[in-house]
Amino acid sequence: MKHFALTTLSIILLTMSSSFTAAQDTDPQTHTCPDYASVYDAPAFEKPSKKSFRNFSSKMLSWFHQPYHMVHDEMIKEGTTATVVGKFDYGTVIHKDLEQEYVKAYIFGTNQTNWEYLGRFKTNSDGKIFVPVANKQEGDYTIKMAVEGDLSVATGYLTVMKPGRKAVLFDIDGTLTLNDFQAVGDYLGVETASTHAYATDTVWAYVNKGYQIVYITGRQYWMTKMTRNWFNSKGLFGWHLRTDSNAENPLQPQTQAYKRAYIEHLTNDLGLDIIRAYGNADTDVYAYGEAGLDKNETYIIGEHAGLEGTQAIDGDYSYHLTTVVADTPYAGCSW
Numbered sequence: 472m473k474h475f476a477l478t479t480l481s482i483i484l485l486t487m488s489s490s491f492t493a494a495q496d497t498d499p500q501t502h503t504c505p506d507y508a509s510v511y512d513a514p515a516f517e518k519p520s521k522k523s524f525r526n527f528s529s530k531m532l533s534w535f536h537q538p539y540h541m542v543h544d545e546m547i548k549e550g551t552t553a554t555v556v557g558k559f560d561y562g563t564v565i566h567k568d569l570e571q572e573y574v575k576a577y578i579f580g581t582n583q584t585n586w587e588y589l590g591r592f593k594t595n596s597d598g599k600i601f602v603p604v605a606n607k608q609e610g611d612y613t614i615k616m617a618v619e620g621d622l623s624v625a626t627g628y629l630t631v632m633k634p635g636r637k638a639v640l641f642d643i644d645g646t647l648t649l650n651d652f653q654a655v656g657d658y659l660g661v662e663t664a665s666t667h668a669y670a671t672d673t674v675w676a677y678v679n680k681g682y683q684i685v686y687i688t689g690r691q692y693w694m695t696k697m698t699r700n701w702f703n704s705k706g707l708f709g710w711h712l713r714t715d716s717n718a719e720n721p722l723q724p725q726t727q728a729y730k731r732a733y734i735e736h737l738t739n740d741l742g743l744d745i746i747r748a749y750g751n752a753d754t755d756v757y758a759y760g761e762a763g764l765d766k767n768e769t770y771i772i773g774e775h776a777g778l779e780g781t782q783a784i785d786g787d788y789s790y791h792l793t794t795v796v797a798d799t800p801y802a803g804c805s806w
């Protein structure tokens with residue numbers, strides 16, 4: 472099933488690249504479109520050699536529990552250094568941090584021919600490593616982090632951009648998926664969640680027009696692995712994905728503040744031009760509004776559709792896709 476989705480993806484990619492040459496010829500561009508192809512075509516990743524865990528307790532952890540490691544996706548301005556954070560923990564329920572153990576980090580992306588070794592890092596008492604990545608040109612990159620003791624691997628993405636890059640922002644639950652699991656606490660349904668009709672086509676339409684896709688979700692960081700599996704199963708590129716790294720306490724989520732702050736970071740610090748945003752919750756409406764996104768370009772689906780002067784999506788995405796999305800111009804970048 473997954474293979475089928477990925478094959479479909481590559482066919483669409485091939486179609487994409489040919490259709491973009493025409494737009495490029497008539498309108499010289501200064502910006503580069505997201506480099507989905509270089510990430511998708513990455514050579515096979517060869518794991519490093521396995522070494523013993525430093526602590527016996529870590530070995531026990533890896534024997535008896537599933538890894539839920541994750542890498543926070545990062546977006547930076549060209550010419551700056553990224554700090555890519557990996558978080559390593561085990562256990563569906565316990566999420567016990569992997570402490571004081573070595574992890575090796577690697578990167579592959581735009582204009583690279585092979586995986587580049589970024590170094591060996593020891594996890595701290597929160598199970599985290601902080602990997603600096605410097606001197607990368609505008610483009611997209613995959614980061615792999617491999618735990619030496621059991622060779623479990625986490626994957627994340629780095630986007631290096633120039634100010635002015637155009638983007639479209641999506642919430643996930645209740646916006647792309649039918650249900651807002653946060654409301655019902657259905658964590659187990661995360662990997663198999665159904666989408667609103669034409670939701671994935673809507674995302675793809677923006678990909679094809681050269682827009683950067685940004686997913687911002689109230690899902691906690693430890694749901695990243697499940698979320699990426701979900702993207703794969705739907706044939707979607709799973710980045711740039713931002714989960715709530717601060718949501719240690721799901722009973723008191725600060726979703727609105729976290730979303731507002733992250734959108735402000737993207738627009739104010741990086742100069743990302745978010746031309747449209749999608750959401751479903753009242754917290755989306757307020758977070759997007761407080762971050763300065765245009766209400767005329769804020770589309771809300773579900774019970775809060777149209778709240779506070781936002782634009783309503785009625786039912787599913789079929790009408791919206793064939794009207795608003797179809798009429799949206801290309802992002803004005805070159806491939």
Ligand SMILES: [Mg+2]
Nearest residue numbers: 642644645751
């Ligand atoms: Mg939602």
